[in-house]
Amino acid sequence: MEYKPIRKVVSGNYAAAYAALHSRVQVVAAYPITPQTSIIEKIAEFIANGETDIQYVPVESEHSAMAACIGASATGARAFTATSAQGLALMHEMLHWASGARLPIVMVDVNRAMAPPWSVWDDQTDSLAQRDTGWMQFYAENNQEVYDGVIMAFKVAETVNLPAMVIESAFILSHTYDVVEMIPQELVDEFLPPRKPLYDLADFEREPFSVGSLATPADYYEFRYKIQKAMEEAKKVIKEVGREFGERFGRDYSQMIETYRTDDADFVFMGMGSLMGTVKQAVDILRQEGYKVGAAKVRWFRPFPKEELYELAKNVDGIAVLDRNYSFGMEGILFTEAKGALYNTDAKPLMKNYIVGLGGRDFTVNDVRKIAENMNAVIEKGELDVEVDWYHLKR
Amino acid sequence: MAESPFKADIERVQKEYSEKMTPGAIVYIPGSSVINKTGSWRVFMPEFNREKCTRCYLCYIYCPEPSIYIDEEGYPVFDYDYCKGCGICANECPVDAIVMVRETK
Known part of the structure; x- marks a missing residue:
């Protein structure tokens, strides 16, 4: 069958819901929270309209939502959920259970700032605070990447038997409408065949077995190592799946760090998610003005693309890391990761951290220009003014 | 045994x-x-006096593990691989045929 995309004007959340539908998820368990709610509302609508026979489990909390997804996934079903901020934090314990049991659940997290003070706007600290749970993390730049990301995440997750988060920005993507090219169902089915589970609790024919067992100090260590090996394997799988997606549907995702005009760049802006769309536009303008700049969008934060970062870093004089998140007592989280990944290499670009857009503070092309001017001065001088720049701070 | x-x-x-x-x-x-031989957790071990035993089976019924079996003559046998030394058998025994003694290893 020839690929002819179906173009729909949808919000990021509807893109996520359509992607779940087209991925033929079998179980959805979720609890509403702004700005995630319309994902689940849309899936409920698909069910009410008779478009799908998804089993929808209404639960009383996000902790239970993830618990239900774990149960469903352990029976071999394709399970999906979505949440934001406080909801994701409440799921935290269950996130470890999902990855430890090696269940390829896919979740959309709509990035929202953690309270207090209450905020419903975009901020990456909620998902990055789940960094060490053993979940893969894919950050989407636009609604199209939300749709593509969910479908690819299922394929990657089910290949390496680890869960995956697809992350989009509150309101900037979740409630903003854009054209999304959707893939006809038969072609999604070819790309994403039914899941072949590692084990199936609902298979009563086979020998009995137990899940959620205890491991003594003699065994626990090896189980952790197996998860790390699966994460390393995931890097290969992500590139293969991204390439296959590009061959079939025209949008290539084989780069874990998408590079934009970086070939001859003096310095690059590095960041994740929707803010990188703004950065790319700014790069085009800055290039016209004579700045040799590029953009590096980290698509996959876990597993972390160390090798791709090195290839990028060894050819530039500086990296301006844009963090819409913060680890109190340290610095922006991507900044820490990027510096750490390069420490034992011969790539030593000047690296400066700009804290931008926390709690949905507007981040515009003009901001990128100001950061470019500052970064240019830093590189010319050859030393940092400050390492972590609270760029927007009202002074 | x-x-x-x-x-x-x-x-x-x-x-x-x-x-x-x-x-x-x-x-x-x-x-x-x-x-997992949980008997290694034990501090006190049940000591059995065959002379006093009336073969009422209360120890066998109450043992929560269960690590008391009944031999061919109807007397209890203690499986020290799994007995955690909880002392319930000694507490239930109506004729004091079981006493708990500190175990030295």
């Missing part, structure tokens, strides 16, 4: 367990917990 009914299981599990360290810590060996 009556032989532990788990002996064959222990041998089977020990053989299979090392071969099957599965991703997700899934245990495909039914009854595999027999390899």
Whole structure:
């Protein structure tokens, strides 16, 4: 069958819901929270309209939502959920259970700032605070990447038997409408065949077995190592799946760090998610003005693309890391990761951290220009003014 | 002493367990917990006096593990591989045929 995309004007959340539908998820368990709610509302609508026979489990909390997804996934079903901020934090314990049991659940997290003070706007600290749970993390730049990301995440997750988060920005993507090219169902089915589970609790024919067992100090260590090996394997799988997606549907995702005009760049802006769309536009303008700049969008934060970062870093004089998140007592989280990944290499670009857009503070092309001017001065001088720049701070 | 009914299981599990360290810590060996000899937790051990025993079976019924078996003559036998030394048997025994003594190893 020839690929002819179906173009729909949808919000990021509807893109996520359509992607779940087209991925033929079998179980959805979720609890509403702004700005995630319309994902689940849309899936409920698909069910009410008779478009799908998804089993929808209404639960009383996000902790239970993830618990239900774990149960469903352990029976071999394709399970999906979505949440934001406080909801994701409440799921935290269950996130470890999902990855430890090696269940390829896919979740959309709509990035929202953690309270207090209450905020419903975009901020990456909620998902990055789940960094060490053993979940893969894919950050989407636009609604199209939300749709593509969910479908690819299922394929990657089910290949390496680890869960995956697809992350989009509150309101900037979740409630903003854009054209999304959707893939006809038969072609999604070819790309994403039914899941072949590692084990199936609902298979009563086979020998009995137990899940959620205890491991003594003699065994626990090896189980952790197996998860790390699966994460390393995931890097290969992500590139293969991204390439296959590009061959079939025209949008290539084989780069874990998408590079934009970086070939001859003096310095690059590095960041994740929707803010990188703004950065790319700014790069085009800055290039016209004579700045040799590029953009590096980290698509996959876990597993972390160390090798791709090195290839990028060894050819530039500086990296301006844009963090819409913060680890109190340290610095922006991507900044820490990027510096750490390069420490034992011969790539030593000047690296400066700009804290931008926390709690949905507007981040515009003009901001990128100001950061470019500052970064240019830093590189010319050859030393940092400050390492972590609270760029927007009202002074 | 009556032989532990788990002996064959222990041998089977020990053989299979090392071969099957599965991703997700899934245990495909039914009854595999027999390899964990919980008797090592014990501080006090039940000491049995056969002369006093009336073969009422209360110890056998109350043992929560259960690690008391009944031999061919109807007397209780204690499986010290799994007896944690909780003392319930000694507490229930109506004729004081079981007493708890500090174990020295």
